Amino acid sequence: MRIILRPVEDTDLPIFFAQHQDADALWMAAFTPPDPTDEAALVAHWSRLMREPTIIYRTILAGDQVAGSLVFFEMFDQKQVGYWLGRAFWGKGVATQALRLFLAELPERPLYGRTAFDNLGSQRVLQKCGFRLVARETGYANARKAEIGEYVFRLD
Numbered sequence: 001m002r003i004i005l006r007p008v009e010d011t012d013l014p015i016f017f018a019q020h021q022d023a024d025a026l027w028m029a030a031f032t033p034p035d036p037t038d039e040a041a042l043v044a045h046w047s048r049l050m051r052e053p054t055i056i057y058r059t060i061l062a063g064d065q066v067a068g069s070l071v072f073f074e075m076f077d078q079k080q081v082g083y084w085l086g087r088a089f090w091g092k093g094v095a096t097q098a099l100r101l102f103l104a105e106l107p108e109r110p111l112y113g114r115t116a117f118d119n120l121g122s123q124r125v126l127q128k129c130g131f132r133l134v135a136r137e138t139g140y141a142n143a144r145k146a147e148i149g150e151y152v153f154r155l156d
C-alpha cells in the first residue's frame, strides 16, 4: 500500500474523530483526552495543532484513504512524536512506514515516544524505527481510569 504524509486538512478531522471512538484503540493508547466522545473539544484541539507553528501535524494517506495521523510536539522539555491509525489500517505495516517517513522530515534529535506499558504494537513501531526504551514512568491514564506504567522511548 502506498503511504504518503501530507499536512492535516479540516476535512480530515471528522475522520480522525471516528478513528478515536474505537474502544480497543482508546485502551491501547490509554493516555487519551478525558472525554474522547466530546467531538467539539477534540476538533478544537486538533484545529489548534494544525495552526500552531511549533507543532508538525500530518495526515497519513494509505492509497487515497485517510489512515490516521502523526504529530510532533514538545512536552516535558522533550521533543515527542505520537500517532493514531484507524482500526481498518492496523497490522499492515502502515504505522511503521508512516513513522519512517515522518522521521525523515524531522531533523530534531533526540526524539521521544511514550506508550502505555502494555501497548506492544506502539512499542514495536518505535523499536522498528530505531527508538530504544530509556525509562519507565507512571501516569494517570484517562482511558483506564488508573495510574499505569508508561514507557519512554528515545531516538538519538
Ligand SMILES: CC(C)(COP(=O)(O)OP(=O)(O)OC[C@H]1O[C@@H](n2cnc3c(N)ncnc32)[C@H](O)[C@@H]1OP(=O)(O)O)[C@@H](O)C(=O)NCCC(=O)NCCS
Pocket: 024, 025, 026, 028, 029, 083, 084, 085, 086, 089, 090, 091, 092, 093, 094, 095, 096, 097, 114, 115, 116, 119, 120, 121, 122, 124, 125, 128
Ligand atoms: C499502535 C498502532 C499505531 C500500530 O499500528 P500498525 O500499523 O498496526 O503497526 P505496524 O503494522 O506498522 O506494526 C509494527 C509492528 O508492531 C506489531 N504489532 C502491531 N500491533 C500489535 C499488537 N496489538 N500487539 C503486538 N504487536 C503488534 C506488528 O506485528 C509489527 O511487528 P513485526 O514487524 O515485528 O511483526 C495502531 O494499532 C494504533 O493506532 N493503535 C491505537 C492508537 C495508539 O495506540 N497509538 C499509539 C499511542 S502511544
